[in-house]
Amino acid sequence: MTDISDRDVVGPRLKVLTSPASGGAMTPAGLQSRRTLTLRRLTMLTLNLLTLLGIMIGIATVFNGDGIDALEIGILACIGLSAPWTVLGFWNSLVGLIIATRKKTPESVALFDEDLTSTAPLKSRIAVAMAIRNEDPQRAFSRLLAVRGSLDKTDQGRAFDLFILSDTDDPVIAAQEQSLFAANKTALDGFGKATYRRRADNTGYKAGNVWEFLRDFGEPYRFFVPLDADSTMGGDIIVRMCRIMEAKPRLGILQSLAVGAPADSVFGRIFQFGMRHGMTSFTLGSAWWQGDCGPFWGHNAVVRVAPFKAHCDLPTLPGKPPWGGHILSHDQIEAVLMRRAGYEVRVLPVESESYEDNPVSILDFMTREQRWCNGNMQYWRLLGLPGLPPVSRFQLVQAMLMYLSAPAWMLLTALGMIKVIVDPTGFFHHDLAVTMFLIVVGMSLAPKIFGAISVAFQPGGVARYGGKRRFAKGVVVETLFSILMSPSVALRLTIFLGGLLMGRRIGWNGQDRDAHGIPWSLAAKELWPQTLFGLAMIATFALQAPMALAWSAPVVLGLVLAIPFAVITASPRLGRLLAQRKTCATPEERNTPDLLVALQKSQPLTALSA
Numbered sequence: 001m002t003d004i005s006d007r008d009v010v011g012p013r014l015k016v017l018t019s020p021a022s023g024g025a026m027t028p029a030g031l032q033s034r035r036t037l038t039l040r041r042l043t044m045l046t047l048n049l050l051t052l053l054g055i056m057i058g059i060a061t062v063f064n065g066d067g068i069d070a071l072e073i074g075i076l077a078c079i080g081l082s083a084p085w086t087v088l089g090f091w092n093s094l095v096g097l098i099i100a101t102r103k104k105t106p107e108s109v110a111l112f113d114e115d116l117t118s119t120a121p122l123k124s125r126i127a128v129a130m131a132i133r134n135e136d137p138q139r140a141f142s143r144l145l146a147v148r149g150s151l152d153k154t155d156q157g158r159a160f161d162l163f164i165l166s167d168t169d170d171p172v173i174a175a176q177e178q179s180l181f182a183a184n185k186t187a188l189d190g191f192g193k194a195t196y197r198r199r200a201d202n203t204g205y206k207a208g209n210v211w212e213f214l215r216d217f218g219e220p221y222r223f224f225v226p227l228d229a230d231s232t233m234g235g236d237i238i239v240r241m242c243r244i245m246e247a248k249p250r251l252g253i254l255q256s257l258a259v260g261a262p263a264d265s266v267f268g269r270i271f272q273f274g275m276r277h278g279m280t281s282f283t284l285g286s287a288w289w290q291g292d293c294g295p296f297w298g299h300n301a302v303v304r305v306a307p308f309k310a311h312c313d314l315p316t317l318p319g320k321p322p323w324g325g326h327i328l329s330h331d332q333i334e335a336v337l338m339r340r341a342g343y344e345v346r347v348l349p350v351e352s353e354s355y356e357d358n359p360v361s362i363l364d365f366m367t368r369e370q371r372w373c374n375g376n377m378q379y380w381r382l383l384g385l386p387g388l389p390p391v392s393r394f395q396l397v398q399a400m401l402m403y404l405s406a407p408a409w410m411l412l413t414a415l416g417m418i419k420v421i422v423d424p425t426g427f428f429h430h431d432l433a434v435t436m437f438l439i440v441v442g443m444s445l446a447p448k449i450f451g452a453i454s455v456a457f458q459p460g461g462v463a464r465y466g467g468k469r470r471f472a473k474g475v476v477v478e479t480l481f482s483i484l485m486s487p488s489v490a491l492r493l494t495i496f497l498g499g500l501l502m503g504r505r506i507g508w509n510g511q512d513r514d515a516h517g518i519p520w521s522l523a524a525k526e527l528w529p530q531t532l533f534g535l536a537m538i539a540t541f542a543l544q545a546p547m548a549l550a551w552s553a554p555v556v557l558g559l560v561l562a563i564p565f566a567v568i569t570a571s572p573r574l575g576r577l578l579a580q581r582k583t584c585a586t587p588e589e590r591n592t593p594d595l596l597v598a599l600q601k602s603q604p605l606t607a608l609s610a
Contacts, residue, residue, distance in 0.1 A: 082408035096285030124222035150235035157191035207330035234353025252343025277451030298331035329375025406490035487558030534559025
């Protein structure tokens with residue numbers, strides 16, 4: 001690992017290569033006109049700035065009847081911090097909806113200006129590397145076996161070798177991993193070769209794990225496909241993405257759109273139902289303007305080995321965790337370093353056989369969000385890295401805004417309560433206040449709404465979800481679910497960020513990926529601050545401003561009901577009931593692809609059965 005104090009963190013930057021015929025007017029891989037991308041980015045910038053200006057003017061007008069005091073300035077500041085992420089999500093999703101309803105394919109509009117479809121044999125050697133740490137070995141190995149089987153069915157299986165990169169420090173789990181690998185070695189080899197490697201420590205976390213793999217094993221490989229322990233990818237999409245990478249030597253990272261696999265838990269299935277259509281429209285819209293400065297999510301992607309090794313070694317931040325040390329959220333930094341080196345980073349914004357598991361309960365979700373929040377907050381130390389394109393620099397800001405937005409809304413709520421207490425008779429434009437509230441709430445729900453409309457406009461779109469009635473029911477259920485979940489998560493992140501400022505460190509371990517119940521005692525222990533804050537809001541508004549209870553109901557209910565929400569949405573019994581009734585089912589539950597059928601049937605051999 002390098003040190004942030006080095007003059008050049010990743011070594012000399014490669015010159016950007018463009019097509020000679022284009023006169024330097026193309027992106028490095030020759031995929032798009034720079035002029036086209038510049039116009040798109042200016043359009044998005046203008047739309048976002050005008051919308052933000054309108055919101056700020058509207059809120060300022062609400063309070064401007066008798067002047068603006070210090071509390072109101074604080075409220076405006078919170079809106080100024082929280083609204084950009086909401087506005088960006090609105091416009092990304094609206095652009096994605098427009099693209100999805102056009103006749104041209106999403107790839108041609110948002111990714112490639114040319115058809116890169118090919119059936120030629122692969123000329124490269126590719127490593128498929130799954131990074132694991134204290135995970136359930138059976139789950140991880142069953143996914144690798146499904147990936148290997150799918151790759152070998154493409155007739156390109158000989159191009160791929162599999163690697164299990166273990167950072168496990170639990171000796172019992174480590175022994176299980178080693179035993180399972182030995183028992184399943186022949187099946188994991190397939191037409192290629194499989195290797196198991198376990199580190200003595202997890203220096204650098206997952207990024208360090210991958211970096212040491214590339215240092216020790218990466219030389220023969222042109223590309224590598226990083227997978228998480230919950231990742232599953234079909235052979236066809238992996239081969240297609242590798243062919244695109246072969247056709248475009250200046251394409252450094254090609255990220256697939258990973259979607260949620262069918263889930264058994266209540267929380268998991270409702271969450272992934274909303275993410276399915278919401279994330280699709282959002283990603284499609286963001287790909288339209290980000291272009292060659294696209295995202296990397298650390299898994300379910302194809303990465304070019306040579307420039308990754310040469311330019312994407314992560315810096316070690318000065319100081320101690322949580323702000324210093326090794327970077328927790330490595331992927332976006334690797335993306336901007338790859339782009340800085342003169343290679344494009346693109347996302348393939350279409351649904352394919354690229355799956356991941358979602359958290360099975362709100363407590364698991366909060367734990368994951370805290371780790372990502374900590375990692376993203378470290379990005380402020382890297383905003384000044386030299387040589388980053390403006391869009392790449394904004395990419396880091398955007399990642400930080402994603403986790404600053406929710407705490408800003410909660411601080412806004414707290415300031416609103418204080419305002420009601422200290423100035424209950426203060427003048428404000430009530431009708432305009434309600435209007436602005438509804439506008440902001442509507443914009444926050446826009447990605448899910450536009451995603452649902454996109455599904456409805458696609459030929460056979462709703463049929464994939466079981467028909468209009470079932471899809472509409474799922475949208476209603478997921479909307480209510482999101483409204484109840486969001487305030488609780490926002491307050492948790494607010495408390496967590498406060499802990500970060502005080503130097504609180506976060507652990508790093510495996511995740512629970514199987515449905516499990518949550519005892520009432522555990523839910524109360526974890527979520528009592530939400531309940532207390534919600535009751536305080538009810539008491540304050542009931543005594544000082546009863547009319548405020550109506551428009552604050554979504555926030556208040558989400559907080560007061562946090563404990564029963566956690567218990568109910570983690571119930572395995574209720575999860576089985578929703579699965580039987582196909583409530584919030586994704587298309588894969590109605591028409592299960594061969595990859596997921598193989599995964600469901602996959603039972604890795606044990607040493608005993610072998």
